[in-house]
Amino acid sequence: MSTTAEHPRHQTVELDRVVIRFAGDSGDGMQLTGTQFTAASSLFGNDTATLPDFPAEIRAPAGTLAGVSAFQVHISDHDILTPGDAPSVLVAMNPAALKANIGAVTAGGILIVNVDGFDDRSLEKAGYASNPLTDGSLASYTVYEVPMTSLTMEVGKEAGVKPRDAERSKNFFALGLVSWLYSRPVEPTLEWIGKRFAADALVLDANTRAFRAGYNFGETAELFESTYQVRPAPLEPGTYTNVTGNTALAWGLIAASHRAGLGLFLGSYPITPASDILHELSKHKHFGVRTLQAEDEIAGIGAAIGAAFGGSLGVTTTSGPGIDLKAESIGLAVSLELPLVVVDIQRGGPSTGLPTKTEQSDLLHAMYGRHGESPVPIVAARTPSHCFETAMEAVRIAVTYRTPVILLSDGYLANGSEPWRLPDVAGLPAVDPAFAPAPGEGDGRAFQPYERDPETLARPWAVPGTPGLEHRIGGLEKADGSGDVSYDPVNHERMVHLRAKKVAGIAASLPPVDVDDEGGPGSAPVLVLGWGSTYGAIAAGVRRIRARGLAVAHAHLTHLNPFPPNLGEVLRAYPAVLVPEANLGQLVRLVRAEFLVDARSLTKVQGQPFRAAEIEAAILELLGVDPATTAPKEDVSS
Amino acid sequence: MTDTAVPVTTRKDWSSDQEVRWCPGCGDYSILAAVQMLLPDLGVRREDTVFVSGIGCAARFPYYMNTYGMHSIHGRAPAIATGLAVTRPDLDIWVVTGDGDALSIGGNHLIHALRRNVDITILLFNNQIYGLTKGQYSPTSEQGKVTKSTPFGSLETPFNPISLALGAEATFVARTHDMDRKHMQEIFRRAHAHRGSAFVEIYQNCNVFNDGAFERITGRDARAEHLIPLVHGEPIRFGPEAEHGVVASPDGRLRIAEVAEVGEEAILVHDEQREDPGLAFALSRLARGPFEPTPIGVFRAVDRPEYGEAMSRQLLDAAERRGPGDLEALLRSGGTWTVES
Ligand code: SF4
Numbered sequence: 001m002s003t004t005a006e007h008p009r010h011q012t013v014e015l016d017r018v019v020i021r022f023a024g025d026s027g028d029g030m031q032l033t034g035t036q037f038t039a040a041s042s043l044f045g046n047d048t049a050t051l052p053d054f055p056a057e058i059r060a061p062a063g064t065l066a067g068v069s070a071f072q073v074h075i076s077d078h079d080i081l082t083p084g085d086a087p088s089v090l091v092a093m094n095p096a097a098l099k100a101n102i103g104a105v106t107a108g109g110i111l112i113v114n115v116d117g118f119d120d121r122s123l124e125k126a127g128y129a130s131n132p133l134t135d136g137s138l139a140s141y142t143v144y145e146v147p148m149t150s151l152t153m154e155v156g157k158e159a160g161v162k163p164r165d166a167e168r169s170k171n172f173f174a175l176g177l178v179s180w181l182y183s184r185p186v187e188p189t190l191e192w193i194g195k196r197f198a199a200d201a202l203v204l205d206a207n208t209r210a211f212r213a214g215y216n217f218g219e220t221a222e223l224f225e226s227t228y229q230v231r232p233a234p235l236e237p238g239t240y241t242n243v244t245g246n247t248a249l250a251w252g253l254i255a256a257s258h259r260a261g262l263g264l265f266l267g268s269y270p271i272t273p274a275s276d277i278l279h280e281l282s283k284h285k286h287f288g289v290r291t292l293q294a295e296d297e298i299a300g301i302g303a304a305i306g307a308a309f310g311g312s313l314g315v316t317t318t319s320g321p322g323i324d325l326k327a328e329s330i331g332l333a334v335s336l337e338l339p340l341v342v343v344d345i346q347r348g349g350p351s352t353g354l355p356t357k358t359e360q361s362d363l364l365h366a367m368y369g370r371h372g373e374s375p376v377p378i379v380a381a382r383t384p385s386h387c388f389e390t391a392m393e394a395v396r397i398a399v400t401y402r403t404p405v406i407l408l409s410d411g412y413l414a415n416g417s418e419p420w421r422l423p424d425v426a427g428l429p430a431v432d433p434a435f436a437p438a439p440g441e442g443d444g445r446a447f448q449p450y451e452r453d454p455e456t457l458a459r460p461w462a463v464p465g466t467p468g469l470e471h472r473i474g475g476l477e478k479a480d481g482s483g484d485v486s487y488d489p490v491n492h493e494r495m496v497h498l499r500a501k502k503v504a505g506i507a508a509s510l511p512p513v514d515v516d517d518e519g520g521p522g523s524a525p526v527l528v529l530g531w532g533s534t535y536g537a538i539a540a541g542v543r544r545i546r547a548r549g550l551a552v553a554h555a556h557l558t559h560l561n562p563f564p565p566n567l568g569e570v571l572r573a574y575p576a577v578l579v580p581e582a583n584l585g586q587l588v589r590l591v592r593a594e595f596l597v598d599a600r601s602l603t604k605v606q607g608q609p610f611r612a613a614e615i616e617a618a619i620l621e622l623l624g625v626d627p628a629t630t631a632p633k634e635d636v637s638s
Numbered sequence: 639m640t641d642t643a644v645p646v647t648t649r650k651d652w653s654s655d656q657e658v659r660w661c662p663g664c665g666d667y668s669i670l671a672a673v674q675m676l677l678p679d680l681g682v683r684r685e686d687t688v689f690v691s692g693i694g695c696a697a698r699f700p701y702y703m704n705t706y707g708m709h710s711i712h713g714r715a716p717a718i719a720t721g722l723a724v725t726r727p728d729l730d731i732w733v734v735t736g737d738g739d740a741l742s743i744g745g746n747h748l749i750h751a752l753r754r755n756v757d758i759t760i761l762l763f764n765n766q767i768y769g770l771t772k773g774q775y776s777p778t779s780e781q782g783k784v785t786k787s788t789p790f791g792s793l794e795t796p797f798n799p800i801s802l803a804l805g806a807e808a809t810f811v812a813r814t815h816d817m818d819r820k821h822m823q824e825i826f827r828r829a830h831a832h833r834g835s836a837f838v839e840i841y842q843n844c845n846v847f848n849d850g851a852f853e854r855i856t857g858r859d860a861r862a863e864h865l866i867p868l869v870h871g872e873p874i875r876f877g878p879e880a881e882h883g884v885v886a887s888p889d890g891r892l893r894i895a896e897v898a899e900v901g902e903e904a905i906l907v908h909d910e911q912r913e914d915p916g917l918a919f920a921l922s923r924l925a926r927g928p929f930e931p932t933p934i935g936v937f938r939a940v941d942r943p944e945y946g947e948a949m950s951r952q953l954l955d956a957a958e959r960r961g962p963g964d965l966e967a968l969l970r971s972g973g974t975w976t977v978e979s
Contacts, residue, residue: 043975188973237979241972255965265725267717285956287963290724290949295750299717302710302747306690306721309708310729314721332711422974425965464706464722464729467685472654472700474709475693484656485701 011226012183017076018230019084020178022171023101024093024114025062026055026069029171034071035417036192037175040184042242042419045232046075049536051083051609052415056272056355063125068100075182077231081536081543083416085611091174093117093148095126102138111141112177114170116149144223148173151217155209161202169203169210176214183229186215238421245384245413246273248420249343250280252391253315254287259392259430260399262313266291267303272355273411274319274345297325301342305329308338309473311435311463313395317343319411320353323362324369331370333404334499335475337450337459340404341394345414348607357607358411360532361583366406367561367590373496375503377401378560380408382535385420387413390558396431397506402458408560410582412533412609436460439468447471449483457502459483504562512566516542517553522573524551526622529571529579529599531557531587534610538580541615545623548630552619560587568595576622578602580615647678654704660695665816665843666763670702672822673732673761680830687730690719692744694736695770695844696763713744716751719758724946730830733760737778738768741797745777749806754945755834761826762799762839767848780927785847800922800937803837804915810834811918812936815841815865817856821934828936834944841928852928868921868935873905876931884924884933892920894931910939 020037024030031052038048051072060067074084089110092098094117105111113133123131132138133145152173156166172193179186193211197204218224243251257264268278270293282291290307294300301316308314318326323344333340346362348354366378377397381390387409394407439447449471450459462469471483479486480494516539517524530538535556545552555570557563571577571591577599579588585601592599602618604610620627652674660666677687687705691697693712700707706729710718715733723731733751740748740762751758767785768774774787778799782791803811810832814825822840829836841852855864866876866884874884875897883905885895897905912918918937925932957963 039973043973045975045977232977235977237977239970239974239976241970241974243972247972251968254963254968258963258965263725265721267721284963284968285953286960287968288953288957290953292720292724294717295746298714299720299747299750302714302717303721303724305710306708306718306723307725308721309688309706309718310722310726312725328711329714332714336708421977422969425969428965464688464726465686467683470684470705472703472707472709474700474707475711476709 010224012229013226015228015230016078017074017080018089018182018228019072019074019087020089020091020182021070021072021087021101021104022091022174023068023070023097024171025097026057026067027059027062028069028093029168030069030071030093033171033175034073036189037178037184038073038075038417039192039242040179040188041073041075041230042240043188044185045235046077046230047080047233047235048076048242048417048419049074049080049083050417051412053608054356063094063096063122065096065100065126068097070097070101075230077233079233079235081540082609082612085613091178093170093174095123095128095132098132099126099128105141107140109141111138111143112174113143113145114148114174115145116147146177146217146223148214151213152210155213156206159202159205159209161206166206169206172207172210173214173217176211176216177218180215180218181224181227183227235419236421240419240421242417243385243388243420244276244415244417245381245387245409246276246345246415247280248385249381249387249391249407249409250277252388253281253313253341253395254284254289255388255425255428256392256395256431257289257313258287259428260313260395260433262311262399262433264289264315265304265307265312266315266317267294267300267307268292268317269294269297269300269322271297271319271322273347273414274317274322274343276414277317277343297322298329301326301329304340305333305336305338308333308340309336309464311433311461313339313341313399315341315343317345319345320347320349320355321351323365327370330376330404330406331372331374332475334370334374334376335478336473337402339398339402339461341391341398341407342404343407343409346408346410348605354607356411358533358609359582359605359607360408360410360534361586361605362408363531363560363583363586364589366408373500375500376561377403377405377503377506378408379405379558380532380560381413382532382556382558384413384416384418388420392429393558396429399431399433400458400509401456401502401506402461403503408532410533433461436462436466436469438466448481449473450478451481452498452502457498457505507562507565510559510562510564513555513557513564513570515553515555515570517551518546519551521570524553524574526576526578526619527553527555527571527574528615528619529555529557529577529587529591531560531581534580534582537610537612537615540612541619544612544616545619550623550625550630552623557587560590563594567591571595571597571599576600578618578622580604580610580618582609644681644683647684649674649678652677652684652704654702656701658702659698661846663845664695665765665845666696666699668816668819669761669763669822669840669842670699672819673826674703676823676826680827682730686728687732688722689732689734690715690722691734692739693770694739694768696734696736696842697739699734713739713742714747715739716744716747716758716760720751720754720756723756723758724949727757727946727950731758733758735760735762737762737764737766737776737799741777741799741802749802752803752806752808752835752837755809755942756945757834757947759826759829759832759836760838762837763842764799764839765842765844765848766796766851767844769844769847773847796927798922799839801919804919804922804938808835808837808938809940809942810836810936811938812837813839813841813934815852815856815934816843817858825936828939832939834942854929855932856928864931866924866931866933868908868910868933868937870908870910870936872908873902874908874933875905882931884921890920892924894924910936912938913940
């Protein structure tokens with residue numbers, strides 16, 4: 001940390017990173033505030049990672065703990081992997097927001113509180129017996145009390161906004177203040193406010209004034225001794241955008257359909273946290289994207305199957321209970337052997353569970369959640385931007401192998417964002433739909449809808465409208481080749497094996513799993529094997545172990561069925577394997593069963609992603625190392 | 639697809655090589671024959687024709703058609719057909735379903751397909767029983783029906799499929815029966831020509847589990863007295879001498895009266911194009927069940943934008959306004975920044 005004197009009245013402290021959490025009522029606009037702070041930081045050149053955390057209720061009773069909505073952002077001058085284990089700055093708009101989040105703040109952290117929100121009634125609603133701002137309970141923090149509501153209402157009055165409405169701009173005041181405190185450029189945010197509220201001049205004016213008032217308050221009030229500066233991160237050269245997992249996933253689907261020359265059809269029923277994919281795709285009709293908000297989850301996938309039969313790229317998106325409802329139709333697609341992408345944004349279960357909280361607990365459901373022998377390929381995204389290429393990969397497998405594919409993302413990836421270096425569009429993979437052509441003149445042989453490609457075992461995709469390929473498909477068992485209904489026992493066994501072999505055979509098209517092991521593959525005493533959104537926390541935990549001078553390896557799976565061809569070899573090369581998962585141990589069961597390795601499970605099901613420190617602790621334990629004896633050689637951040 | 643003339647075909651061209659496996663004497667045979675004999679007349683191509691079905695006896699239908707077809711899962715055919723219809727407006731899509739398939743497990747899909755006015759032709763084979771699972775009562779079985787699953791009689795009020803379709807905002811609603819090929823073909827032809835969802839209820843005899851369910855109205859000798867033909871623009875009359883007619887009571891209810899008693903001008907003139915479905919609904923309630931005079935024919939046929947076409951128009955409009963999709967621009971749409979090397 002170095003101190004410079006760039007600022008006229010305040011000194012500026014250089015930080016390598018900071019984790020800020022904005023917290024308020026669900027109606028306070030904290031998600032918007034956090035998202036824009038992130039965007040401004042990304043534009044400034046920082047690496048960023050975010051963790052939105054909001055209640056399932058749209059508007060839980062104001063001022064209560066249940067209604068607290070928070071947005072955590074990690075900004076840094078170097079590449080980071082997680083939204084940060086613990087915030088060092090908490091912006092609390094009311095007592096409930098303080099109470100719900102204070103436990104997470106690092107010792108000695110900064111609290112910026114909207115002191116106007118700390119009236120007796122609000123304190124009582126949050127369950128405070130005494131005012132924490134005056135009772136000394138916050139002594140270990142640096143507390144800044146700012147009258148955000150009253151200052152916002154004052155500038156609102158100048159703008160001519162009714163007092164009731166003026167109060168609603170206070171999140172922009174907070175945004176302005178934090179932007180000043182962390183030396184963020186104001187132009188991008190002012191520009192964004194201008195665009196976002198273009199439709200209502202009064203609101204636009206009020207929000208702009210509130211933002212400026214917050215910024216100026218920092219500058220003029222004799223409250224803060226210094227401002228902070230987090231310099232741009234040395235990111236790989238290129239053009240970047242900030243993207244959430246759901247947006248990246250939607251774009252990946254569009255890109256895949258575009259590159260394949262297939263019309264994109266989405267059948268979907270609104271469900272948290274998957275709905276944003278439906279929203280995003282519905283915007284892009286000029287790409288030929290058709291979206292159907294179906295009457296239920298079953299119709300969503302049914303319509304996607306119908307579209308696939310007609311030669312479109314059929315997709316359905318869902319979460320939680322929705323994936324249960326789609327099970328029957330996925331089985332139909334397995335039998336029909338048509339391309340289909342089923343996107344499951346995992347959330348806490350069982351049943352309605354925790355709709356807005358993340359979990360990785362649908363892996364075994366994706367794998368086995370259908371009656372009969374019903375193999376389905378599974379891919380999983382690891383970071384928000386990785387959702388883009390994972391969507392493209394799901395389409396590749398679906399189209400090449402004529403099969404439904406389940407794509408697993410989760411609530412953390414869906415709503416979290418990160419800077420994404422844009423790929424070269426011309427270099428994106430293109431999959432050939434290879435529709436079955438109409439038979440030529442004198443081509444006497446009857447069309448065989450279940451004849452298979454010798455290499456992929458895929459059957460022909462023969463779309464209606466093609467003369468000479470008229471055929472009937474369905475959920476009844478087919479005769480191998482002709483596709484006629486067949487109850488023949490031996491044929492059934494052959495078909496069960498063929499379908500299983502086809503899916504297993506996808507492995508031949510997969511790259512070997514990458515192992516991050518500094519000393520070369522097989523050299524570290526422990527391999528951490530992960531899948532999906534644990535990527536950031538595991539990679540950060542691994543960094544911490546290495547900073548202690550210890551060796552550990554990390555492999556992360558995108559393909560969960562089939563596994564990459566070298567996975568067994570990789571696992572057997574390590575004396576110990578640790579599998580962290582946000583479930584009770586699902587991947588660990590699969591690898592133990594498949595490879596007979598004594599992999600250990602590390603689980604967490606709190607609706608929150610792993611922290612790097614938790615991964616670090618579990619690795620140390622497995623290594624038999626006392627955390628105190630090997631202090632990190634350098635300060636590492638995640 | 640070529641734009642040469644549609645080839646001349648016969649029933650044989652539309653029949654697949656699969657052996658038809660319904661019970662001998664099943665009403666499904668005559669419906670299949672009616673469709674196979676009608677299709678050569680409709681000016682359509684086999685490769686552009688798709689039959690989609692769910693599960694049940696009727697759902698085997700696609701296997702017997704030498705067209706594209708999908709025998710899907712129970713109740714889901716309207717949903718599957720919706721996805722196909724909106725992405726392939728060039729196709730001619732038929733949904734074949736039964737009373738259990740369409741009105742029980744698939745009720746939700748049926749009503750929403752009708753509401754959306756997707757361009758599909760739905761043939762509902764109503765035999766008032768579950769045949770494939772060997773004889774349980776269905777959502778159209780009469781109250782008190784004794785079946786394997788209701789040994790003491792069914793407690794449930796049946797659906798009236800015509801009333802249901804009208805309530806679901808269907809733009810084309812008709813009824814026919816398996817004993818009259820000419821009438822079936824006339825109704826199927828009109829249903830096929832309709833733009834949007836066309837719903838046809840077909841009274842179909844299941845001679846194994848519910849034999850004679852419609853005998854009292856569709857039997858050769860019963861028809862004149864018990865089937866009320868609906869003809870657009872004509873007074874609603876029936877009987878061997880057209881001596882009965884449908885009149886509106888002062889309280890708005892419809893009832894059957896003798897033409898001689900009420901006078902010809904009192905007889906209701908059928909108007910299938912009325913915007914308000916109220917009268918069509920009242921007609922659908924005229925008979926309490928297939929044991930008293932029952933209207934057959936087209937109850938309602940109105941124009942409303944077809945769903946797939948409306949969706950296509952939105953796509954065209956968007957492309958016109960914003961130009962064709964540009965991936966590069968899409969990825970940059972959220973704002974970008976550049977990191978120099
Ligand atoms: S059970 Fe009834 S409906 Fe089914 S095929 Fe036999 S007769 Fe026809």
